[in-house]
Amino acid sequence: MEKVLMLWENSGLYNLSVLQLIMIVVCLGLLYLAIAKKFEPLLLLPIGFAGILANVPEAGLALSAMEQAMYHFDANTMQAVANELGVALTATSDAGNKAILLDALKGVDDPAVRAKVSSLISAAGYSDGFLYTFYSLLVATGIAPLMIFLGVGAMTDFGPLLANPRTLFLGAAAQFGIFATVLGAVGLTALGVVDFSLGQAAAIGIIGGADGPTAIYVSSMLAPELLGAIAVAAYAYMALVPIVQPPIMRALTSEKERAIVMTQLRPVSKREKIIFPLAVLGLVALFLPAASPLLGMFCLGNLMRECGVVERLSDTAQNALINIVTIFLGLAVGSRLIADLFLTVETLGIMALGIVAFAIGTASGVIMAKIMNRLSKMPINPLIGAAGVSAVPMAARVANKVGLEANPQNFLLMHAMGPNVAGVIGSAVAAGVMIMYLG
Amino acid sequence: MEKVLMLWENSGLYNLSVLQLIMIVVCLGLLYLAIAKKFEPLLLLPIGFAGILANVPEAGLALSAMEQAMYHFDANTMQAVANELGVALTATSDAGNKAILLDALKGVDDPAVRAKVSSLISAAGYSDGFLYTFYSLLVATGIAPLMIFLGVGAMTDFGPLLANPRTLFLGAAAQFGIFATVLGAVGLTALGVVDFSLGQAAAIGIIGGADGPTAIYVSSMLAPELLGAIAVAAYAYMALVPIVQPPIMRALTSEKERAIVMTQLRPVSKREKIIFPLAVLGLVALFLPAASPLLGMFCLGNLMRECGVVERLSDTAQNALINIVTIFLGLAVGSRLIADLFLTVETLGIMALGIVAFAIGTASGVIMAKIMNRLSKMPINPLIGAAGVSAVPMAARVANKVGLEANPQNFLLMHAMGPNVAGVIGSAVAAGVMIMYLG
Amino acid sequence: MEKVLMLWENSGLYNLSVLQLIMIVVCLGLLYLAIAKKFEPLLLLPIGFAGILANVPEAGLALSAMEQAMYHFDANTMQAVANELGVALTATSDAGNKAILLDALKGVDDPAVRAKVSSLISAAGYSDGFLYTFYSLLVATGIAPLMIFLGVGAMTDFGPLLANPRTLFLGAAAQFGIFATVLGAVGLTALGVVDFSLGQAAAIGIIGGADGPTAIYVSSMLAPELLGAIAVAAYAYMALVPIVQPPIMRALTSEKERAIVMTQLRPVSKREKIIFPLAVLGLVALFLPAASPLLGMFCLGNLMRECGVVERLSDTAQNALINIVTIFLGLAVGSRLIADLFLTVETLGIMALGIVAFAIGTASGVIMAKIMNRLSKMPINPLIGAAGVSAVPMAARVANKVGLEANPQNFLLMHAMGPNVAGVIGSAVAAGVMIMYLG
């Protein structure tokens, strides 16, 4: 029966491409890392799962209606689209004609023509895949990363930072990883290895900020085509912090430096904790409006946490809301793991540059801490400089652990939380500069 | 004063049609069943309530802006729409002119004309009712049923199924109810009793899957005009499982068969539970991409449950998220209980066919279990076959209860949970076949 | 370097206008009231915070893409828009040309031209600010206030009202504050002090309803340009109830009246509590369809609370859902605190009229209670009339407190809860009348 044949010809097995198979294996690898190795599972699990869904052949869950029409390339529909666009499908292959159409679509600036094409596509029975819908509603608009930032703000305690504000410099220094990586990406392009634009280079650099939602937010604005690879790199390397950082930290410090005991943090009053997020907001408003969405939501979350009068909102931001958004964000980001977008030389470049960014950020933080230790009377253990890359609270724990190796009575955790949360502010500021410069 | 008159002429009492009154009574009946009889109250309560709201005269809460304009049929606005569409309102009655306009609207394929008509309607002060907005955002896009499936996946324990995978056959057999009903619907059409298309027949059949979100998902795709009746039938009959199933189960089995004691289930390892949802996803990806949204979300929820590393996401999927989506889904589905859509001969047909579907599904499951009992060495109590229709966990409890009548020491609950959850997979697969065949 | 200059020219400090600075100070004042004085912090905190964000110079977080383009007024883009609209930018200043364009845009009724203009704006790199997006999705559509009403319904106990239904009259009388204020607003316009339309007057009057979500809902429909000021006035005055009401209550009652002891409330059966929301819905459906969204959601929430079979939905409506919506609603409402919209003479008029509305509502409730006390055999303490303005449960507590001053053994709290919740119904009915009359 021809119907059984149709079933077979529509099956995944019949249509599975090698690239899709590779992507599915890659995504299974992400799931393995998330589940067995506990690599940032809250995001890598939904990302990996959605990555598999995005590569289910024929389902087109991560494609827009237009992309699906292009994929199936039904002759009649495509001829109608070509007529509307005023081009002739003169190529001998579907791939050639597809290129002609995509080219013509890019050149269209009359919204009436775009509406007509959409209408033709829709009439032919194509509609946006559900993962694509999540992506366009939640990530392309920036809403999901902002909501995550709200929740992260509500989970963040700035107490250690307020007790020792100088640690903000460590959070600043560690952002050098971001900008050095931008230069690296640009350099690789100059060498002809890959081909990154400045916007793409900036989005790759932000991986060095060690801050998932910031990386997603920036790359959704400056390089949406790289979002999948950048998000995967950011979360994977954040999980690798306990492996990547210690050798660098040990190489740059002496045993004696690592054993430095820091003076105990003073208690911080509630009033200071309430005013701090407002002070950050004020500075952002005055000096870097481009960072105001990210840092605004972060500060709102923190104000809700500290003010003590909206506990039910703070609880919701830390639990129900951030969890719901995390599920959708993971699915949306995973939808960008489509084989065509991910399996490129650029992805390898991103992975390589991302780890370099982490390493440079760590080193910069440590070196800055050593400099501050020289200049200041109050002792600073250089290990806490490494926590300036953010990756809250993993990097602070790493600093604590490496410190305990040198001096088993020296608990650095609280001291490292200062630069750790400073790093979040620092990378959001860096993100703002990039968006303003390139956006 | 004419203003008081206006108030009266805009009141519900003045405008209440007999059909709307009947629908309100029907919806009160649904609320009674939900509250007093505990018939699937989580959905029937919001559905029934929204059904009342949808039939509040003049409010137009369940109508689009266009439908509201058609309902009020303001002469000037409608003349402007007719001019835009290039038709003349030659009929003598509003109803006739309405038909002319609706006909012309269907024929429009230029999106510019549609945009112009929308603009006229909007300028005349009509806007989408809020229930219509919920429907178009959450049900027409399929998002709400998918989110429900995510939560259901996170609530499902595949342990009993994994301990005895053969029970999957029972879940397969019970889907015969679905397809037999499709044939029934087509047959009624051939007899001229009702007029169902093949897509509508398929959507009706899926009631036999005894799975609310699957039924809503399929009918939103294949027969949105029947969605209200189908959803009501699906949930009402799921609640009736304890009444519908036992006589069929008793009729098809002997006392001795009902007393069969099954061997105790082996404990299932965490690893198996983690891999199972991935295995299901893999098979879906390879053989039935059309089922990948439904089963994908189901498997993601289950993986979140079992993997043990994303408990906060799993908790949210099972609680805050599924509850929020249930409220909105109920309201959206209830908005399809508009009198014009619901009070038709087709609804009676759907109600009749739905109960037939449940009965056939139950019978098929029991018969399959009897066959398996013959062929296999391991004893299978045929009662657990009835649980294959899904209706989790009601059908499993029914199997347990009927089993206890025959043998008061024989607890079948855990054994029946296997086919019960297999039925969920089975009907999602059946849904996928139908969507692929007809979509 | 010119790049550093660009950073400076894009900074907030360089672009900060005096009006924005004033608004930021006003919003800091709101935050102070919310945090230090506990003035309705659940809403005033996010409103105040979003108000600051909305006035961050250059960020345009609360502006649509079009408004941002108008703000920056890039010569080339605006010339292209002018060409598309068929007008000439003949004014000598940007401000003059802006006025020409805004005028032309208002006159456009061809959606194709609007689409073209949007396309030009979008191609020039402008996009909607995220607060604007929240506003247009959640407030302009009415969805957020409706969801709040669902949660408020689920939190409301109609027991005291059902035990003494006559207190509904008190909830009716207190709405006189609403309509007297409408007259006041219209009067101020007649005197030439301000310039309010009838719709705006109605939206201002609703402040006297002492019900935040109702005020936001009505003003989003009848006077969106005043929404910020109206919402701030409504919530601020609700918080001021303990200061505003007592003097009025004391002035209108004798010591003896304030000491009146009321007969204890009878216990109310579950069945009455279940039927009551359906009765309200029925009356709304029959007599005031325009109020059916607000009261429909309110009654659904209450039915979920009382029916006892959907506790998980009721819990979610009272917690996760209402909290999430409150955060977004606060942000969206706060986005209307843009300097241009807020710093007008009208805002001063709104603030003045709002407090008058509260005072008149309080007085009407007390006087009505005194009248009822004369006419009825059952004693009614006139203080509970003041609770008829709603502001649940603050106004009831105020009545209780003032009552205790006169008679330390006389607990009026439960008696005052009746008119208190009646006031919620009353102002929703008033809102419905206004929307029907003017919408």
Added chain:
Amino acid sequence: MQDTELLREGFNLMLLGMGFVFVFLTLLVIATTLMSLIIQRFFKPAETAATNLPGKSGSAATADGQQANIVAAITAAIQQHRKRR
């Protein structure tokens, strides 16, 4: 709209609005009273529910209840213990 016209409209809205609010709530008083009478006459009063404070969410109540249970459990355990001594 002229000022006098606007004033008249405002006045109309006030009359109509207050009138409607009173009519509506009067109907509600009647409906509620009837409903209560019918229910109290025809159904057993077994299932009366205590009048709860509004705004107190179910979960909060549960938490309180749980804490109360714990206190009760401790108290009972201690008292039982004393008796046995």
Added chain:
Amino acid sequence: MQDTELLREGFNLMLLGMGFVFVFLTLLVIATTLMSLIIQRFFKPAETAATNLPGKSGSAATADGQQANIVAAITAAIQQHRKRR
């Protein structure tokens, strides 16, 4: 569509659908059985998990567990106390 055509289509859908459902679930039986065999052979059975009832949310379980802990704590405290007497 003519009636006989519609009927035939319905019949086709039934055959195809039931066929596919059985094929798919048979594959799933095979895959599951193989998976279980491999896991049971190559991995230690240390980490077997009890078969929970579906529909029981994690949080509920936690709450129960907490309550159980409390009861256990009280019991232990009382017993320890008795011994010491």
Added chain:
Amino acid sequence: MQDTELLREGFNLMLLGMGFVFVFLTLLVIATTLMSLIIQRFFKPAETAATNLPGKSGSAATADGQQANIVAAITAAIQQHRKRR
């Protein structure tokens, strides 16, 4: 964009970005230090709050606190009991 141009742009971005990050965080250090000084001087230190670990949600803290309360209650009850013996 030519390669050298791109490289120069990247370099500019690095200088500008790091410069801005340092300027911004330096301002924040100054603002924070000033704020703390003012608050410590002009307000009583009564309401100091313990420095909590970040990432610990309010509800978790509450739960812990509750459990701690219970343990404290049990301990107190037992000790009181002992004394009375």
